[in-house]
Amino acid sequence: xxxxxxxxxxxxxxxxxxRAMLPIIFAVPLIQLVILVHAATFEIKNIDIAVVDNxxxxxxxxxxxxxxxxxxFQLRNxxxxxxxxxxxxxxxxxxxxxxxxxxxEKKMIAQQKVEISVVVDAVNSRNAGLIxxxxxxxxxxxxxxxxxxxxxxxxxNKKPAKILTNKSYWYNTQxxxxxxxxxxxxxxxxTLIGVFLSAMNIVREKEIGTIEQLNVxxxxxxxxxxxxxxxxxxxxxxxxxxxxxxxxxxxxxxxVGSLFLLYGVLIIFLFTLLAVGFLISTLNNTQQQALLxxxxxxxxxxxxxxxxxxxxxxxxxxxxxxxxxxxxxxLKINRMIILKGSVLTDIFKDVMSLFVLGIIILNLAVFxxxxxx
Amino acid sequence: xxxxxxxxxxxxxxxxxxKNLVKKFGHFTANDNLTxxxxxxxxxxxxxxxGAGKTTAIRQLCGLLxxxxxxxxxxxxxxxxxxxxxxxxxxxxxxxxxxxxxxxxWENLRFYGGIYGLSNKIIKDRADYFINxxxxxxxxxxxxxxxxxxxxxxxxxxxxxxxxxxxxxxDEPTGGVDPxxxxxxxxxIYQTAEEGITIFVTTHYMxxxxxxxxxxxxxxxxxxxxxxxxxxxxxxxxxNINEVFxxxxxxx
Numbered sequence: 355x356x357x358x359x360x361x362x363x364x365x366x367x368x369x370x371x372x373r374a375m376l377p378i379i380f381a382v383p384l385i386q387l388v389i390l391v392h393a394a395t396f397e398i399k400n401i402d403i404a405v406v407d408n409x410x411x412x413x414x415x416x417x418x419x420x421x422x423x424x425x426x427f428q429l430r431n432x433x434x435x436x437x438x439x440x441x442x443x444x445x446x447x448x449x450x451x452x453x454x455x456x457x458x459e460k461k462m463i464a465q466q467k468v469e470i471s472v473v474v475d476a477v478n479s480r481n482a483g484l485i486x487x488x489x490x491x492x493x494x495x496x497x498x499x500x501x502x503x504x505x506x507x508x509x510x511n512k513k514p515a516k517i518l519t520n521k522s523y524w525y526n527t528q529x530x531x532x533x534x535x536x537x538x539x540x541x542x543x544x545t546l547i548g549v550f551l552s553a554m555n556i557v558r559e560k561e562i563g564t565i566e567q568l569n570v571x572x573x574x575x576x577x578x579x580x581x582x583x584x585x586x587x588x589x590x591x592x593x594x595x596x597x598x599x600x601x602x603x604x605x606x607x608x609x610v611g612s613l614f615l616l617y618g619v620l621i622i623f624l625f626t627l628l629a630v631g632f633l634i635s636t637l638n639n640t641q642q643q644a645l646l647x648x649x650x651x652x653x654x655x656x657x658x659x660x661x662x663x664x665x666x667x668x669x670x671x672x673x674x675x676x677x678x679x680x681x682x683x684x685l686k687i688n689r690m691i692i693l694k695g696s697v698l699t700d701i702f703k704d705v706m707s708l709f710v711l712g713i714i715i716l717n718l719a720v721f722x723x724x725x726x727x
Numbered sequence: 728x729x730x731x732x733x734x735x736x737x738x739x740x741x742x743x744x745x746k747n748l749v750k751k752f753g754h755f756t757a758n759d760n761l762t763x764x765x766x767x768x769x770x771x772x773x774x775x776x777x778g779a780g781k782t783t784a785i786r787q788l789c790g791l792l793x794x795x796x797x798x799x800x801x802x803x804x805x806x807x808x809x810x811x812x813x814x815x816x817x818x819x820x821x822x823x824x825x826x827x828x829x830x831x832x833w834e835n836l837r838f839y840g841g842i843y844g845l846s847n848k849i850i851k852d853r854a855d856y857f858i859n860x861x862x863x864x865x866x867x868x869x870x871x872x873x874x875x876x877x878x879x880x881x882x883x884x885x886x887x888x889x890x891x892x893x894x895x896x897x898d899e900p901t902g903g904v905d906p907x908x909x910x911x912x913x914x915x916i917y918q919t920a921e922e923g924i925t926i927f928v929t930t931h932y933m934x935x936x937x938x939x940x941x942x943x944x945x946x947x948x949x950x951x952x953x954x955x956x957x958x959x960x961x962x963x964x965x966x967n968i969n970e971v972f973x974x975x976x977x978x979x
Contacts, residue, residue, distance in 0.1 A: 360841025364830065371829045371870075563823035570789050570819040572811060573842045726793050726810055 361581025411459035552631025553648035610695035626712030748797035772939030818887030843890035857885035877908030
């Protein structure tokens with residue numbers, strides 16, 4: 355046990371003297387947090403839209419106005435020829451156009467069914483989904499208003515059957531993307547630092563030759579790895595804490611769940627992550643090799659984690675692959691605790707899986723670290 | 728093989744006992760049937776051209792490399808059965824620099840003392856002893872990267888002695904060191920041997936070979952000669968060890 359303390363002491367001294375590493379460990383991630391949260395937004399604003407108005411009535415005008423006043427849309431053109439709208443879509447002048455048919459007003463007053471076609475540029479399919487969602491929302495709102503005014507105009511009994519979509523968003527009531535992104539980006543930052551620092555660490559001792567000197571001492575393999583793990587664990591915890599504080603005070607992220615639980619899971623996550631790094635470190639002989647391998651796993655972990663894509667829409671085989679992705683577990687747990695206030699029983703299965711995964715990888719790393727070649 | 732008749736006698740005082748030690752890397756035989764012993768408290772020189780297999784032999788005796796076949800004990804412990812146990816009783820100084828450049832003199836010694844499980848007081852006492860002995864009192868808190876190579880090597884030797892090992896293995900300890908420092912270094916080696924610590928040293932420098940009690944000369948993975956430097960010079964009717972070495976290395 356005492357031997358471990360000496361390794362921890364040595365690692366902290368070395369980290370504190372590394373002038374290139376210190377800013378990377380603390381400043382860069384924080385800058386990234388501030389930048390990424392603002393830049394990596396899923397919201398789309400100022401969508402360029404064209405309206406083909408074949409009716410040119412008061413009602414069609416009112417609908418067009420709705421788009422004009424929406425923060426999401428930027429009304430570029432009102433045209434009367436659908437081919438002109440198509441051309442604009444093709445030339446990327448607009449991202450979407452709607453086509454209001456002739457006799458729109460007449461049919462609405464007669465309470466007949468009217469179809470408005472919406473054409474969206476779906477090169478970016480997720481954007482397209484969002485755009486059509488926004489449009490549907492606006493048209494439904496418009497429909498409701500018209501209906502109310504018509505009903506009050508005419509008779510109360512002629513109420514046509516109508517299906518209303520009733521949406522309610524829980525846990526993130528304003529659909530604030532920052533609430534969603536900050537916990538996610540925190541996970542990325544901790545992952546980056548954790549995997550890179552640990553992957554580079556043991557391999558560095560191989561490069562400068564000190565590993566041989568350590569291998570000739572009676573220092574145990576577990577003592578060695580644990581002694582290396584603790585300092586980076588502390589750095590990871592610090593880093594996460596600073597990020598969380600920024601999230602709380604700069605972005606007003608509500609932290610609903612128990613901090614105690616959050617940190618408990620964070621420790622298990624960091625432990626798993628560092629074990630991955632050390633495994634990479636023991637498998638490679640130069641820092642370049644280790645860096646490339648670490649980079650590969652990092653991309654895989656992050657892209658599959660559900661940060662950028664909804665995890666439920668990825669194929670079955672990839673979901674199985676995610677069972678060995680520590681980032682996927684923690685991303686999910688992290689958001690659940692922070693935004694939803696989940697308690698241990700809600701996340702128990704994921705926490706256990708993460709823990710078992712960590713134990714397995716750590717043992718692999720210890721096994722792969724050979725004092726005798 | 729050129730050997731004195733009494734080579735394999737005197738078992739009890741032998742701190743290293745090696746019999747038919749073989750190390751193969753694939754089809755390449757790096758150590759071919761090494762048989763020798765080292766007596767307690769002696770300075771044992773291991774000579775040979777680059778690639779002759781010296782480092783491979785030393786690494787096996789230190790438990791850094793698993794031998795292919797044969798028998799060997801170091802400080803009474805079987806290196807086949809218990810390489811980790813061997814490590815408690817030996818010190819090792821490799822040809823590569825083995826201290827941390829970004830730690831100070833004192834921090835390096837404290838770290839190595841710590842991982843050998845020494846108590847804080849012993850670490851402090853022994854570190855002070857070595858720092859004073861080397862006359863490095865002023866450099867105690869200097870980062871190692873700011874210290875000249877010769878001093879670093881002496882410090883590395885001290886670090887290898889910190890836990891009072893029975894035997895110290897040194898793999899080309901004076902490579903790249905100036906002649907004056909080399910001389911001082913050998914004085915340290917003599918002092919250490921006088922304290923009863925066995926020295927096992929590999930070198931390229933033939934003048935250093937003459938400082939050893941006994942030397943073995945390796946050529947292509949085999950030991951071709953083993954005796955005191957004087958006896959080898961006499962037997963081969965050479966003028967000095969340099970000539971002995973060239974004669975043996977060429978003959979093969």
